[in-house]
Amino acid sequence: MTDVTNARIGEVMPGKPLSREETKAITRRRLIEAALKLADAGGGRSFTASEVAREAGVAQPTFYVHFRDRDDLLKALGESQIDELRQELARARAAIDLEAMAGGHPDEALREAFRLSVTAMLEHPMLFRVYVRERTHSDSPLARHCRGIADALREDLVTDLRTLDEHLSRDRSDAERTMLADAIGAFTEALGLGHLDGRYDDLEEIIDVLARFTRSALA
Amino acid sequence: MTDVTNARIGEVMPGKPLSREETKAITRRRLIEAALKLADAGGGRSFTASEVAREAGVAQPTFYVHFRDRDDLLKALGESQIDELRQELARARAAIDLEAMAGGHPDEALREAFRLSVTAMLEHPMLFRVYVRERTHSDSPLARHCRGIADALREDLVTDLRTLDEHLSRDRSDAERTMLADAIGAFTEALGLGHLDGRYDDLEEIIDVLARFTRSALA
Numbered sequence: 001m002t003d004v005t006n007a008r009i010g011e012v013m014p015g016k017p018l019s020r021e022e023t024k025a026i027t028r029r030r031l032i033e034a035a036l037k038l039a040d041a042g043g044g045r046s047f048t049a050s051e052v053a054r055e056a057g058v059a060q061p062t063f064y065v066h067f068r069d070r071d072d073l074l075k076a077l078g079e080s081q082i083d084e085l086r087q088e089l090a091r092a093r094a095a096i097d098l099e100a101m102a103g104g105h106p107d108e109a110l111r112e113a114f115r116l117s118v119t120a121m122l123e124h125p126m127l128f129r130v131y132v133r134e135r136t137h138s139d140s141p142l143a144r145h146c147r148g149i150a151d152a153l154r155e156d157l158v159t160d161l162r163t164l165d166e167h168l169s170r171d172r173s174d175a176e177r178t179m180l181a182d183a184i185g186a187f188t189e190a191l192g193l194g195h196l197d198g199r200y201d202d203l204e205e206i207i208d209v210l211a212r213f214t215r216s217a218l219a
Numbered sequence: 220m221t222d223v224t225n226a227r228i229g230e231v232m233p234g235k236p237l238s239r240e241e242t243k244a245i246t247r248r249r250l251i252e253a254a255l256k257l258a259d260a261g262g263g264r265s266f267t268a269s270e271v272a273r274e275a276g277v278a279q280p281t282f283y284v285h286f287r288d289r290d291d292l293l294k295a296l297g298e299s300q301i302d303e304l305r306q307e308l309a310r311a312r313a314a315i316d317l318e319a320m321a322g323g324h325p326d327e328a329l330r331e332a333f334r335l336s337v338t339a340m341l342e343h344p345m346l347f348r349v350y351v352r353e354r355t356h357s358d359s360p361l362a363r364h365c366r367g368i369a370d371a372l373r374e375d376l377v378t379d380l381r382t383l384d385e386h387l388s389r390d391r392s393d394a395e396r397t398m399l400a401d402a403i404g405a406f407t408e409a410l411g412l413g414h415l416d417g418r419y420d421d422l423e424e425i426i427d428v429l430a431r432f433t434r435s436a437l438a
Binding site for chain 2: 129132133136137173175176178179180182183184185186187189190191193194199200201202205206209210212213216217
């Protein structure tokens, strides 16, 4: 998606020496960027710590100054991507016309929210697969982290559903809202995976099915 | 669910000695039964080959006469459960009133199909979690097997959707039917997992959400 580096050495005023903290932050961001590049370039393939160090142009021991292991880097990488996606999704969903939604009418803003989700999955297939796979593992820091992401995304959706229901003065339990959020999250992911696995190609058709499904279910 | 043993030693006519093949089949079924018992008793915990042998009352080397390893037994166990579930689901879905479905009306047969799916997941949580988890792995015989199960369940659903569309003279691409099948499968699983993870309790409320979602999306 976008560059995870907010500060680059070249952008720092010449003549002003970098502090130790600044240098460290830059190296860390370079490692995350290198990992993202490798993740996206490698098809579904993962990467090793030494590949990331090489790609970032740092010595391998430097990798371990910043990250405990490859999973630790994957966590940081997921965080950098998911934080941005959550903000984009929040903006896209805030633009959804609740009246149109309530009436079951087409709404480009709803499509845009799904487009953002699916595009994020398809742009970073390796990260997406890691997220889906690791979440189901019973115990590892990365698994807990992935479940944390799922919890956050679900909570965002539950909050939106509560707003929709309040707007419509509709009585719905939080349990049911949680189910709907789980369902919407699950079929969005399923169609992203289905596309990656080659079962259907047309991205706009996928978005259409997702939006129609959601609209009619919530109308 | 039901007993996987179709032939038990006690049911064989007395006096007629068991053939070598019969004895082998019985031992194999005993091992599968023992594994199912351990799987269901152990919460989310898996089991080892020697635990299964002990539970089945056979020597550990006997285990390896029948199964290559624990994953191989899990495959056989999944098969024994999924074949039965597919038949039950096919019967339940054949009973769905297509007119009612088309009109978006409540249909107890549709609820019953979802009840069967969710109940199967909740009755065998360990098997269900293995199925979800292994499917996402890139390569192992068990992973391929689990993806094969997912393919078969999807194909059943696509066939049913084709029947529904023909009944309604509705034009829908097979790509879209595949998406709908993926979506329905995904949110059914998601709500099963959500229940197992303790996010919502009421099974009938879950079935209600699943049926409503599907009905309004397909109507």
